[in-house]
Amino acid sequence: MKKTVIVEGSKAVSEAVKLCRPKVIAAYPITPQTHIVENLSQIVADGELDAEFVHVESEHSAASVVLGASATGVRTYTSSSSQGLLLLLEVLYNLAGMRLPVVIGCVNRAVSSPLNIWNDHQDAITARDAGIIQLWAEDAQEALDMHIQAYKIAENKEVLFPVIVNLDGYIISHTFEAVEIPTQEEVDSFLPPYQPEVYLTPKNPLSFGAFADWNYYQEVRQIMQETIEKSKEVILEITKDFAQHFGRDNGSLVEKYKTDDAETVVIAMGSICGIIKELVDELRNQGKKVGLLRIRVYRPFPKEEIYQALKNVKNIAVFERCLSVGSGGIVANEVKSVFYGKEKQPRISNFIGGLGGRDLPKDLFRGIVERAEKEVIENEFVAVRTELIKD
């Protein structure tokens, strides 16, 4: 029986992983990802999932264990966060180049220094160039849904890329929400067993992870770029297929919330979008044409979807919880590039905030919308404690 329960986000994720029947799970604890690992350990300890749980000594080894297992032909899972994701970043590039369909949960958290265990998006954004598909959840239900979708996307023969499912640390991972947990039968009918065409076996002795010189390396990278771009179609098909199976439509690569006739649109990712939607509703009630565009799939970057959704708006305000020190907003730059050379040119402002878990009240976004309506703002930090910044 399908059931709706009140569970912690981490529990929802571990239930989703269990329903996907991974054979090898390897993970190293890092706050705030720990509950996912603990729940999965309990699930394996109770014999509810026929899987090997490999207790690794670092995130680098967690990713390496799932790399080896995936190359041996089984479905795998690991999850991490922050420093852990950075430590395994080297393996992430390797997984991507070897086109191994590993699914990784990333409970988003700030990156040291200063040490900070709270939520922002610096970890996964830093991994943006590795050749991974990145899905970004808004709430626990979507985090659960995206984990199930992630396997189907990753393992699709036209895709074969690792997938990271992002969920905001604490705000999603440690908050209790009403979540509909699908049945095993439902998931089984959506997600077939993993059957790779090639894997490590003496029956067909192949070499994986070869050394490629300048005669071959570049084409491998080019094929990755072209294939991950094409994977957008597969991702869309799979989300549609998911909606048919589970009755929940998670939308497109982007979620368009009241953008159709909007004059000003906020672009954001993750759980903060819930608050921004509330604000949009309030402003709409006051007669202001405001909308939200939520990026659900950050890699491959949904350029065409963003352009089509926002080509007729006047103002765009990109809000992001990450920073390229020495450049500024990262997502903002990518959004700006969408409109370069295009006929329609909305005004694009960008704001950075909520770093290291700083609270983001609704009124803050009211201010962002008002500012973006008046002028073009570049790299403005919001909710700043000015007393901490000396001249």
Place this chain on the structure above:
Amino acid sequence: MKHLFASGHTACVGCGEVLPVIMVVDTIGPNAIYVSATGCIEVFSSRYPESAWEVPWIHSLFENAAAVASGIASALKISGRKNEAKVVALAGDGGTADIGLQALSGMLERGDDVLFVCFDNEAYMNTGIQRSGSTPFAAATTTSPAGKLWLGKMQRKKNVPAIVAAHNVPYVATASPGYYADLKNKVKKALTFEGPKYIQILSPCPLGWRSDPAMSVEIAKLAVQCGLYPLYEIVTRSENQSGFRGNGELRVTIKVEKRKPVEEYLKLQGRFRHLFDKPEGKAVIQEIQTIADENAEKYGYGEVAK
């Protein structure tokens, strides 16, 4: 005989690493999955579009061969394919003693069913002969050169077999391509144990050791005969499928009654040449002789032959 590690690889002339690789792979046979750490073996065996591997093989990164091997072993176990293949990780001394030590320790502690073979050429040869934790005392490398103040590496070699043995794993051994039968026996014996196994094989590198490529096997023998590279095994697991018994005590497999003086080993290698050229080298050679003497006492080798 057809080797499972095919000819046409790009190892250097006289390479003392590819030789034991072939010995190990041929001994194990076709039913194995190999993981290589980044390093010479990976580079000389897998340059796309060619591959020397007639057995399933994967290379991931420098430091993670043990963890990748754990993943393979776990996947085989959970999918009921355990009898399909042994899992063997191959790494150089850098990928074992230094950057790979953490992943190796994790694999050993978990008890994963993996044979880890370290090909110990005593420096980072693939990147151009830089000092590693496994470089022996006084050997000159590009980062531990002989100079006005330095006489090569000023620290002793890291004892990785002892570190591995401290994990209480079923089987630990050292080997040398100069003693093929001993090496072969150890590989065979290791694979009779369930769980982590470790074999460290001295792998003379003519390029890095600045030695005659024709002398690699001879040098591999001399290292043992002078007492600097004792060959032994430590069987910890009380019993295995073949009935081997062990109590964790070290057993010397190649006994040396009459030791060669260390000079005989050192003088064949350019990496120790500064010890013979510089007046202060004499005392250093004496110190190396002391290391060999300590080994001799520990492993029951005889006196240095006059």
